[in-house]
Amino acid sequence: MTLSRREFVKQSGLALSFAVAGTTKLLSPADAYAEGIAFSVLSDEEVNNINAICSILVPGAKEAGVAHFIDHQLNADPNDSLLVLKYFGFPPPYLDFYRPVVSAIAKLSQSMFDKNLSDLDEKEGRKLVESFRDANPEGWQAPPAPLAYHALRNDAVDVVYGTPEGFEKLGVPYMEHILPPEGWS
Amino acid sequence: MKTNEKVDVVIVGTGAASSVYAALLAEAGKSVVMLEKGTARKLTDLYSSQTWARRLKWATPHVMEESKDSIWYNFNAGHGYGGAAIHHYAVWPRYHPEDMKEYSLYGQALDWPYEYDELRPWYDKVMMDVGMSGDAEKEIWRPAGDPYPLPPVLVSNHGKVLARGFEALGMHTSPIPMAILSQPYKGRQACIWDGWCDAGCPTGALANPLVHYIPRAVKAGASLRPDSHVTRVLMDNKGVRANGVEYYDSEGVKHVQHADLVVLGAFTIENPRILLNSATSKHKNGLGNSSGMVGKYIMSHPAVTAFGMFEEETQNHIGATGGQLLNQDRFPKEKGSFGSQQWEVALALKPNDLLGIAMSRADLFGSDLHSFMKKASRSMTSMVAVVEDQPMIENRIELSSKKDKFGMPLALAKHTWHEETRKLFHDTAKEGLKIVKAAGATQAWHSPPGGQHIMGGTIMGSDPEKSVTNENAQCHDIPNLVLGGGGIFPTSSCVNSTYTIHATAMKSSRYIADHWGSIVS
Ligand SMILES: Cc1cc2nc3c(=O)[nH]c(=O)nc-3n(C[C@H](O)[C@H](O)[C@H](O)COP(=O)(O)OP(=O)(O)OC[C@H]3O[C@@H](n4cnc5c(N)ncnc54)[C@H](O)[C@@H]3O)c2cc1C
Ligand code: SF4
Numbered sequence: 001m002t003l004s005r006r007e008f009v010k011q012s013g014l015a016l017s018f019a020v021a022g023t024t025k026l027l028s029p030a031d032a033y034a035e036g037i038a039f040s041v042l043s044d045e046e047v048n049n050i051n052a053i054c055s056i057l058v059p060g061a062k063e064a065g066v067a068h069f070i071d072h073q074l075n076a077d078p079n080d081s082l083l084v085l086k087y088f089g090f091p092p093p094y095l096d097f098y099r100p101v102v103s104a105i106a107k108l109s110q111s112m113f114d115k116n117l118s119d120l121d122e123k124e125g126r127k128l129v130e131s132f133r134d135a136n137p138e139g140w141q142a143p144p145a146p147l148a149y150h151a152l153r154n155d156a157v158d159v160v161y162g163t164p165e166g167f168e169k170l171g172v173p174y175m176e177h178i179l180p181p182e183g184w185s
Numbered sequence: 186m187k188t189n190e191k192v193d194v195v196i197v198g199t200g201a202a203s204s205v206y207a208a209l210l211a212e213a214g215k216s217v218v219m220l221e222k223g224t225a226r227k228l229t230d231l232y233s234s235q236t237w238a239r240r241l242k243w244a245t246p247h248v249m250e251e252s253k254d255s256i257w258y259n260f261n262a263g264h265g266y267g268g269a270a271i272h273h274y275a276v277w278p279r280y281h282p283e284d285m286k287e288y289s290l291y292g293q294a295l296d297w298p299y300e301y302d303e304l305r306p307w308y309d310k311v312m313m314d315v316g317m318s319g320d321a322e323k324e325i326w327r328p329a330g331d332p333y334p335l336p337p338v339l340v341s342n343h344g345k346v347l348a349r350g351f352e353a354l355g356m357h358t359s360p361i362p363m364a365i366l367s368q369p370y371k372g373r374q375a376c377i378w379d380g381w382c383d384a385g386c387p388t389g390a391l392a393n394p395l396v397h398y399i400p401r402a403v404k405a406g407a408s409l410r411p412d413s414h415v416t417r418v419l420m421d422n423k424g425v426r427a428n429g430v431e432y433y434d435s436e437g438v439k440h441v442q443h444a445d446l447v448v449l450g451a452f453t454i455e456n457p458r459i460l461l462n463s464a465t466s467k468h469k470n471g472l473g474n475s476s477g478m479v480g481k482y483i484m485s486h487p488a489v490t491a492f493g494m495f496e497e498e499t500q501n502h503i504g505a506t507g508g509q510l511l512n513q514d515r516f517p518k519e520k521g522s523f524g525s526q527q528w529e530v531a532l533a534l535k536p537n538d539l540l541g542i543a544m545s546r547a548d549l550f551g552s553d554l555h556s557f558m559k560k561a562s563r564s565m566t567s568m569v570a571v572v573e574d575q576p577m578i579e580n581r582i583e584l585s586s587k588k589d590k591f592g593m594p595l596a597l598a599k600h601t602w603h604e605e606t607r608k609l610f611h612d613t614a615k616e617g618l619k620i621v622k623a624a625g626a627t628q629a630w631h632s633p634p635g636g637q638h639i640m641g642g643t644i645m646g647s648d649p650e651k652s653v654t655n656e657n658a659q660c661h662d663i664p665n666l667v668l669g670g671g672g673i674f675p676t677s678s679c680v681n682s683t684y685t686i687h688a689t690a691m692k693s694s695r696y697i698a699d700h701w702g703s704i705v706s
Contacts, residue, residue: 057550166537175233
């Protein structure tokens, strides 16, 4: 099954509406990434760091639009939010989670390797994740590091595997009943 | 403040329990209003996506936990029309007779104020109303009951592979009893086994509240008000009868809704929270709480998932989310690890979300995760065990010092498993690995503990000094204040609670309709 972009957006379990030049456009996070849609909450630095750490956790997360997904959801009413963080009991606003956590991971990368997150090679990326996956590393000043691991990993899994394209990658039929409607945000 | 026109019955919530009360009382000719804190929702709002399914969950905090063993509120509660039941998996076994008289039989836990035989006709009635699939003969542990109206749910290779493991260990499996249609029923279409139940089934094949009881209630004249956040039950001047509720709408405007009968069906934690928050000078410790029992005996089923990796393809994407087969061999309550336990076998899997394939190996990331995802999507199996939680008076809900935006204190949960429950849980996890290995798995592993089906906190009983409600779910102290949901269960059994929530709500609504005059005057 090969999907054209338009079909993919229509069929995507993750089609979200993004503001583009004063209008609203329905895009999957992957298309939002491909079209370079502007971010509304996250800074450039945060976007780069989210893309880098999520791609270490789940290869393909950056291209699947993980930063656009998170940015979009940070604008949503928390009770309508699609972020897995909801399950973990962290109280909204969720920016109070993502901002310190992403900054703490970036600092960890500097202190461990003297490098930006996006410059880590595969081995370094692995070491970095192992240093915060199960417990707070020394000097960690953010919501619990294992929670950061689970939330960011799940966000990345959502955009990489939780869509029709992701199912296809795994060789699993999507078999939807109803897809999210256009214009829903 | 706005005062609305008085009705006969005001029902808080639109979930499993509330929908039954609404249908039966409206059909008995009562004017009924249902107040729902969450959003209005239709079946067609249930999109097939594990990511979008999270819209059905609360984000705003309701409960602070000081628990050793979490009750898992965020996972278990839901909001909007249909409540958590809108995306429940419809695994509907019955309580066993011994679950309802544990104190008499074993000197442990509590007794219900009635025995299984009294509930049985209501189970049978609900089953015929909504349509259930199963095989009463093969379900050898099943208590007395009418046969299922529909044949069993689908068993794919996933179920067949795991059944091998049970068989090799001399254990039994039967079709899992489900409130899902294996064939068309009363104008509703049959399940197509695509495994989207967790995202909410929009076809009507699964008996969520929007499929059967809410439409019946609406047809009989009941109305639903979304975005209506109930904070208190109101009492008459004498402090003898409930006369309505107070709620806030989405604009933050306070409303009063007067009624002759108040039904709280706001889910296990919220019901005691509302009662405790409704204290008056005549009910200083909260409503229905002269015994001090409001909030006590909170229970949440410990659950563990056993996974296996096989050489063969398991077709784990096919079927219903709740599973294909059942095992209740370990129902008898043994000393030392008191309680019952059941396996729900072959749950349909999706790649993402809490119960998805990726979370089954939460430690993996990077290329290891991708290799695992590829293999697991083809060849993994999943089965979940539910373990009985003991009613212990020290496991409780209180009011927290933290408040929500309406000034209502949050609930504070304190919950620790009984040591015997802990032992039963660990034995169960080990048993799961044995079964999966016996089925031929090349790898077997299990999840950390989770919590399912929150119960207790407003328990039923014959003794007003030791319980909150009588056998018809009316508060001992205030007969026209009625409680719906698993909160009234004095014991948790190990079975999923929603079928019993329906049966108890139907028993109570029928009683109330038949004795209306004496209850409301
Ligand atoms: C993912 C999942 C799978 C499940 N699978 C199964 C299963 O297979 N079998 C089974 O038996 N059970 C299952 N359950 C459990 C089942 O959903 C619950 O037992 C059932 O929904 C509880 O019914 P209830 O009426 O008490 O509460 P709910 O159905 O949750 O309804 C309560 C309603 O009250 C509303 N409310 C809360 N507070 C207020 C307030 N202050 N004012 C106004 N309204 C309020 C809520 O928004 C909600 O709509 C599952 C649950 C989940 C989450
Ligand atoms: S598997 Fe059946 S009950 Fe579940 S969502 Fe699909 S059609 Fe509905």
